[in-house]
Amino acid sequence: MIFDLRAILLFGSNVLLLYITLIANSALSSWSIYMLLLGPMLVFPALYLRHQHYFNCTLCTGLWCDAALPSPFGLFTILFLISGALIFQFRIRFRANQNYHPIFLSHGINFFFILFVAISMSTEYLLSVGFWLHFVVITITSHLTLLIVSPWFFNFERMLFALFRMDDESEDYPNF
């Protein structure tokens, strides 16, 4: 298939999740609380789509995040594609039709993102207690929120597939 509507639906869902997260962060700024909820964004594209569509969807999501967040441009695009490539490589081992594996993956990827951003954006503060305190707070807040957001987000994406009468089976498994 040259054109897969599911890639656009998943990209739209990712945009929505980022938008909601940034609104929440803006509202929570006076309490010095910040959440990074990027993990769930690349789970379904990597588990469901053909490689070409997964790549396009993840690339667009990464560029969208890079434009929205004040990090160096390209940081999230590269992180998304590295994490996505690893999941895609081993995706035959994960069950996409239930939430258990996607939630587990989203937490793992999210922690990798937080750790990478923390280290790459503040190398000169790695020995500071305040840095690690803030890192722990961001990690705990993000992952507690993910416990609620991830199941909702994956069910929302499945609902979109059903609404647009899309195939909810994974495609393009590697030939072992």
Add this chain to the structure above:
Amino acid sequence: MANVRLDKIKPLVALAAFLFAWWAIPTTVKSYLKVGFTEFQSPAWVATSYLDDLEGFWARRSHSKVELIEAGREVARAKSHYQFRAQRTQSLEQEILRLETILNLPSRREFRYEVARVVRRDLNFWWQHIIIRKGKDYNIPKGAAVVFAGGVVGRVIEVNAFTSRVELVTSPNFRMAANFEGDGRPVIYQGVAQSGFGNPIGSVRDVPKDTHASTLTPLKLVSTHFGGAFPAGLVIGQVSWLEPGITGIFQAGSVELDSRLLSLHEVAVLIPLYPINLPTDDL
């Protein structure tokens, strides 16, 4: 057989190809990509901000007439107070102008204030930015100073069609010249990474050794005309402790900033009326 192998490593090959392409792509193309995606997102943030305004409007409509009359009275009192202050300011400005003419002093930079709503706040250890609802459509220049009722907010670092990104005074990348109130000697203010849940802080260095600060008599740090985009006298924060700096020649300390910086709703951008056109090397 080769087909099977390629199928196995397809994601890794694609990733390697992308990383090489990203490394090879000129910076101009990347910056066009960034601007394109940012401009595409801006309408959603502007719409969110207008929805917030609408929410506020309906919330205020629910107030009773008695409350509105009382608020009207307070506004009238404040208005008459500020009208008096405006007259006083005008007469003082004329006096300053007269003295400047007598003393043949160079003219100061004049600004116009562009008040803008805050659309979004991105505040954490890694970045300290806000996005405001005015951009190229209001001729906001890059590098312009941003202030609020409590003093300095930051500097405009990115201007888009309808929005601008402001780097806060708390950001480690923010640095400006300053001086203590009543002391004309310049010092350097710099933001620091915000790590705790308390009030925002910054740092000051290159403070002369004869300057003393304590919690009982804190020193007020204000902007100076050496600060470029900032006019002199804007409050940055207060310093209640100074200690010898790394060099031992000067002192350094922590600056307590206004806690309202973390929950800004409205700011003013200072746009120079007569921008300085620095001479270029072009012949």
